[in-house]
Amino acid sequence: MQRLLAATSLNPVNGEMNMRKLKLLVVFAISAPALSVVPAAADNGSQDGDRMICKYRQQTGTRFKTKICKTAAQWEAMAEEHRNALKQIVDLPQIKVCGPNGCD
Template sequence: MRLLAVLLLCCSSAMPAIARTTQSERAAQDKKPDPQKKICKRQQVTGSYFTTRECHTKAEWDQMAEDARAASVRQRSAIRSSFGGN
């Protein structure tokens, strides 16, 4: 009986903390990033120990990622076709 009381006490004290966490997570999910906000990233330059800083909007970063993905797909399909694969 004493163990049950201790378990109930522990669980009931942890519930408000769990509720606060989920409320803050919901608030973070509700905020959508501003597509015009500049995002700066450090890029490693091939053949150099130095990094460069590139700043673009989220939309521009997304477009560059999509372009890189599409170029990779085109390159892979070109290699497959040159070897007679499907």
């Protein structure tokens, strides 16, 4: 009877070992595509600014993300616009001093 239990996965010790092996197999199966190396595209004279970059953005009111694709130059221009807008907001005076005749 002991040999039969030892040979089957009904044995708790052997069952734990099989479960551990199964978990490792699942982890390796899931991580294998992530570890694969994608070869770099051949540079056919295209500049870095022409490269397409896709990002996922969360939209308000939904749990789904939207995929937005732009060139690297467009993403950089948009980031520069956002930095300038933020700088203008930060540089605004926070306290407005009014004279005896009111605010102008």
